[in-house]
Amino acid sequence: MKGRIEMRHCMMLVAGLFLCVAVFSADDVKRTFWNVTTKQQLIALTFDDGPDNNCLKLMELFQKEDVKATFFVVGKKVKENPEIAKKIAEAGHEIGNHSYTHALLPQKTPEEIKKEIVDTQNAIKDATGQEPKLLRPPNLKQDDKVLAVLKELNMKSIMSSISPGDWDKKKTKEEIVETVVSKAKAGDIVVMHSWRNETLEGMPEIIKSLKEKGFKFVTVSELISNWGK
Numbered sequence: 001m002k003g004r005i006e007m008r009h010c011m012m013l014v015a016g017l018f019l020c021v022a023v024f025s026a027d028d029v030k031r032t033f034w035n036v037t038t039k040q041q042l043i044a045l046t047f048d049d050g051p052d053n054n055c056l057k058l059m060e061l062f063q064k065e066d067v068k069a070t071f072f073v074v075g076k077k078v079k080e081n082p083e084i085a086k087k088i089a090e091a092g093h094e095i096g097n098h099s100y101t102h103a104l105l106p107q108k109t110p111e112e113i114k115k116e117i118v119d120t121q122n123a124i125k126d127a128t129g130q131e132p133k134l135l136r137p138p139n140l141k142q143d144d145k146v147l148a149v150l151k152e153l154n155m156k157s158i159m160s161s162i163s164p165g166d167w168d169k170k171k172t173k174e175e176i177v178e179t180v181v182s183k184a185k186a187g188d189i190v191v192m193h194s195w196r197n198e199t200l201e202g203m204p205e206i207i208k209s210l211k212e213k214g215f216k217f218v219t220v221s222e223l224i225s226n227w228g229k
């Protein structure tokens with residue numbers, strides 16, 4: 001009798017362990033990422049609202065500094081600047097989806113949400129040959145309708161753990177740099193905007209300071225692949 005109970009407990013323990021491994025190792029289980037749990041000194045710089053000419057300037061710097069970044073692009077802007085999107089992809093940076101019209105997705109119907117995302121996927125695919133795996137919802141706003149569409153499309157939602165608030169024109173270059181450099185820790189996802197010139201101007205300093213702290217700059221998908229490592 002005693003042996004039987006122990007056997008049952010043992011099986012429950014094994015089942016529990018299996019569940020834990022399934023939850024923490026399969027990143028498909030997790031749909032929304034604010035940051036990534038990792039012991040490695042990795043960080044993901046992300047730039048929203050392109051593709052624009054500033055993306056090209058950023059990439060010049062990134063090539064010199066051996067930085068990989070992620071650009072969350074707006075579908076209708078990809079249609080306007082397909083060659084910039086192509087250059088981003090060719091340089092080995094990651095391209096993510098930032099909706100077609102920069103729409104506040106929770107205000108849309110499920111059909112409209114799907115169209116915003118799929119039209120952008122198609123624009124990016126036409127321009128680069130690649131199909132993004134990641135969405136950054138405009139203004140970081142999502143709801144269950146958005147998550148259902150992402151599940152259907154097998155995409156992840158990427159929020160952020162550091163926001164220097166560079167969308168706010170009152171923020172100075174120094175404030176943007178200070179926020180990123182002082183807050184940075186392993187596994188962080190930083191949200192910035194390519195249209196903001198002060199962000200561009202502060203980028204050499206951000207890269208230099210974070211390199212001094214031992215950081216390596218990776219794409220969001222690479223960061224996620226280091227979950228738990």
Ligand SMILES: [Zn+2]
Pocket residue numbers: 048049098102138139
């Ligand atoms: Zn945006």
